[in-house]
Amino acid sequence: MLEIKNLHVSLEEEDKQILKGVDLTVEAGKVHAIMGPNGSGKSTLSYVLSGRDGYEVTEGEALLNGEDLLEMEPEERAAAGVFLAFQYPVEIPGVGNMTFLRTAVNSQRKARGEEEMSAAEFLKVVREKAKTLKIDADMLKRPVNVGFSGGEKKRNEILQMAMLEPKMCILDETDSGLDVDAMKLVAEGVNALRSPDRGFLVITHYQRLLDHIKPDVVHIMANGRIVKTGGPELALEVEQNGYADILAEVA
Amino acid sequence: MANPAEKQDPLQARVDGLSRTGGAAWAGAAQDQAMQRLASMGMPKKRDEYWRYTDPTTLTQPAAPRAELFQTDEVMPFSDVDRLKIVFVDGVFDAEASDDLSLEGVEIERLADVLSTDIHWAKDLYGVLEERGQTPVPRPLAALNTAYASDGVVIRATAKAAKPISLIYLHKSETSDAVLHHLVKVEQGASVTVLENGPAAARFSKVMEVEVADGGAFHHVRTQGRDHKRRANTHMFTRIGEGSVYKSFTLTVNGILTRNEQVVEITGDNAIAHIAGAALGDGATGAFHHDDTVFVTHDAVDCESRQVFKKVLRNGAEGVFQGKILVKPDAQKTDGYQLSQALLLDEDSSFQAKPELEIYADDVQCSHGSTTGAIDEEALFYLRSRGVSHGEAIDLLVLAFLAEAIDEIEDETLRDDILTRLQGWLDRHRG
Numbered sequence: 122m123l124e125i126k127n128l129h130v131s132l133e134e135e136d137k138q139i140l141k142g143v144d145l146t147v148e149a150g151k152v153h154a155i156m157g158p159n160g161s162g163k164s165t166l167s168y169v170l171s172g173r174d175g176y177e178v179t180e181g182e183a184l185l186n187g188e189d190l191l192e193m194e195p196e197e198r199a200a201a202g203v204f205l206a207f208q209y210p211v212e213i214p215g216v217g218n219m220t221f222l223r224t225a226v227n228s229q230r231k232a233r234g235e236e237e238m239s240a241a242e243f244l245k246v247v248r249e250k251a252k253t254l255k256i257d258a259d260m261l262k263r264p265v266n267v268g269f270s271g272g273e274k275k276r277n278e279i280l281q282m283a284m285l286e287p288k289m290c291i292l293d294e295t296d297s298g299l300d301v302d303a304m305k306l307v308a309e310g311v312n313a314l315r316s317p318d319r320g321f322l323v324i325t326h327y328q329r330l331l332d333h334i335k336p337d338v339v340h341i342m343a344n345g346r347i348v349k350t351g352g353p354e355l356a357l358e359v360e361q362n363g364y365a366d367i368l369a370e371v372a
Numbered sequence: 373m374a375n376p377a378e379k380q381d382p383l384q385a386r387v388d389g390l391s392r393t394g395g396a397a398w399a400g401a402a403q404d405q406a407m408q409r410l411a412s413m414g415m416p417k418k419r420d421e422y423w424r425y426t427d428p429t430t431l432t433q434p435a436a437p438r439a440e441l442f443q444t445d446e447v448m449p450f451s452d453v454d455r456l457k458i459v460f461v462d463g464v465f466d467a468e469a470s471d472d473l474s475l476e477g478v479e480i481e482r483l484a485d486v487l488s489t490d491i492h493w494a495k496d497l498y499g500v501l502e503e504r505g506q507t508p509v510p511r512p513l514a515a516l517n518t519a520y521a522s523d524g525v526v527i528r529a530t531a532k533a534a535k536p537i538s539l540i541y542l543h544k545s546e547t548s549d550a551v552l553h554h555l556v557k558v559e560q561g562a563s564v565t566v567l568e569n570g571p572a573a574a575r576f577s578k579v580m581e582v583e584v585a586d587g588g589a590f591h592h593v594r595t596q597g598r599d600h601k602r603r604a605n606t607h608m609f610t611r612i613g614e615g616s617v618y619k620s621f622t623l624t625v626n627g628i629l630t631r632n633e634q635v636v637e638i639t640g641d642n643a644i645a646h647i648a649g650a651a652l653g654d655g656a657t658g659a660f661h662h663d664d665t666v667f668v669t670h671d672a673v674d675c676e677s678r679q680v681f682k683k684v685l686r687n688g689a690e691g692v693f694q695g696k697i698l699v700k701p702d703a704q705k706t707d708g709y710q711l712s713q714a715l716l717l718d719e720d721s722s723f724q725a726k727p728e729l730e731i732y733a734d735d736v737q738c739s740h741g742s743t744t745g746a747i748d749e750e751a752l753f754y755l756r757s758r759g760v761s762h763g764e765a766i767d768l769l770v771l772a773f774l775a776e777a778i779d780e781i782e783d784e785t786l787r788d789d790i791l792t793r794l795q796g797w798l799d800r801h802r803g
Binding site: 172173195198199200204205207210211212213214216221224225226228229232264285 | 755759765769771773
């Protein structure tokens with residue numbers, strides 16, 4: 122599904138290398154987690170994969186089902202199946218959540234040469250999915266993320282993911298700012314989307330999210346590289362001993 | 373020493389070739405007085421404080437600069453609205469293209485006829501609000517209009533008008549120089565909606581004087597646009613009474629020069645005046661300069677005024693806003709709001725704003741804000757990361773930016789019509 126090979130990335134504005142050779146393959150149907158201390162490059166990886174400005178790839182590649190992601194515009198990546206759940210979802214005053222969702226769904230369909238969803242069909246689907254995420258009609262009507270609580274924003278991210286049905290879901294610290302109940306709700310939303318033809322890359326600081334979204338593979342990232350890869354037990358190790366032991370071990 | 377006659381020269385040059393309309397004694401007197409006002413003020417000049425951001429030269433020079441006609445097969449605004457149509461072609465009334473001027477709840481006449489009628493209520497309105505609007509700031513082009521308007525419509529609403537009155541200004545001659553003057557009198561408890569659209573002429577001067585009596589309502593929705601080289605200076609002089617409502621919205625797209633002045637005087641308690649505008653300019657398809665100049669006077673208790681002006685500018689387009697709220701000493705409980713914002717889609721475009729408050733009452737609530745900004749890059753990336761194309765994402769953000777102004781249009785059909793215009797413009801001007 123997603124193949125990242127020897128990816129080197131610098132900041133455009135300053136001469137600072139963030140990713141220093143990341144190798145990572147996420148297979149369809151699998152959930153990979155990336156853990157690591159602050160500043161290790163986890164969020165940068167998610168932004169580079171989704172096409173945010175300000176980063177320069179100096180070496181390496183990232184392929185989605187064999188297609189070169191890094192050559193694509195952000196909207197093309199989305200149409201190809203990449204979805205990033207933002208750590209800090211953006212507020213867009215004046216744009217209704219519903220309008221936003223429908224524009225997004227139909228833009229992707231158009232880009233893939235599929236038929237656009239009718240207003241009636243869209244409404245039916247969005248209501249159904251919103252209900253399972255406990256997103257009420259009011260939240261759908263309001264401007265995108267404006268005045269939403271932290272939990273509401275994250276649920277709104279998962280709603281977008283559910284509507285867009287991406288192939289490769291990247292979750293950037295989706296647990297940040299969530300209480301336990303909100304985290305459960307979000308995790309249930311994510312788990313409902315798990316399927317044999319969809320891959321997940323879950324970026325997190327803490328093991329607790331992984332109690333709810335069970336990963337198949339756990340990677341530890343530090344200083345711009347994946348330094349250790351293992352099973353779910355690796356996340357528990359981090360939880361118990363912190364990163365220091367692992368980093369010392371691979372140093 | 374400067375020759376006092378020198379000041380008259382550009383004025384004389386401008387009015388040479390213009391002729392008076394009508395023949396009633398009161399009309400002649402009103403035109404004479406307007407001419408005297410104009411003579412004492414002189415024509416506006418670039419160095420005048422009130423013309424600091426907009427060069428009046430092409431509005432004051434004797435002949436209208438040539439303006440090519442813009443060919444488009446776009447549907448005309450308000451086409452789906454049930455309305456009474458009154459058509460002017462290059463400022464000349466077109467009876468054949470216009471509907472019969474009869475409408476339940478309203479009396480409609482042509483200004484040219486009214487100015488020839490010896491006894492007419494228009495005597496108390498024609499040039500009267502314009503003259504009141506000359507202080508504290510002189511508006512010579514409005515006086516010029518009163519002296520030399522060739523035609524216009526005179527509307528008196530006595531009840532709820534059965535449908536909107538739609539003034540359509542067609543532009544067919546590349547050198548036309550149109551001067552129209554409209555009067556609207558809304559009697560107690562009556563209401564009327566006036567629509568305006570079209571490029572009108574190569575150069576268009578228009579004054580509308582609106583008097584709204586107690587409990588009356590006047591709604592105004594206008595689109596100005598299409599022809600890139602057209603020029604327009606328009607004035608609306610309004611006086612509103614107790615418990616009355618005045619709402620005016622203007623959409624401007626294209627046009628090398630537009631100066632829209634609004635002078636609103638609130639004289640009755642509990643009245644509401646909302647003035648809003650959205651202007652979109654793309655310098656790539658022709659120079660664009662748009663100036664909103666607004667003056668709202670509160671002279672009564674418990675009144676509300678709102679000014680909401682938004683501009684979207686790209687490729688060297690220029691926007692100007694001069695807005696003032698004056699609250700007189702006895703105008704307690706005034707709620708005044710003024711917002712002027714520009715969204716600059718590139719670094720070549722510019723926006724100049726002069727927001728002013730002058731408050732003499734102590735129990736009032738007045739706020740004003742003026743901002744100039746670019747597209748929010750975070751929001752743009754967020755939209756694109758969801759699959760929305762760059763162009764469509766910009767459109768969404770532009771529409772979001774304009775929403776507060778568009779929302780000032782109360783009637784849903786009219787609001788949708790304006791949104792269709794906007795979308796059309798955005799589709800033609802993808803950045």
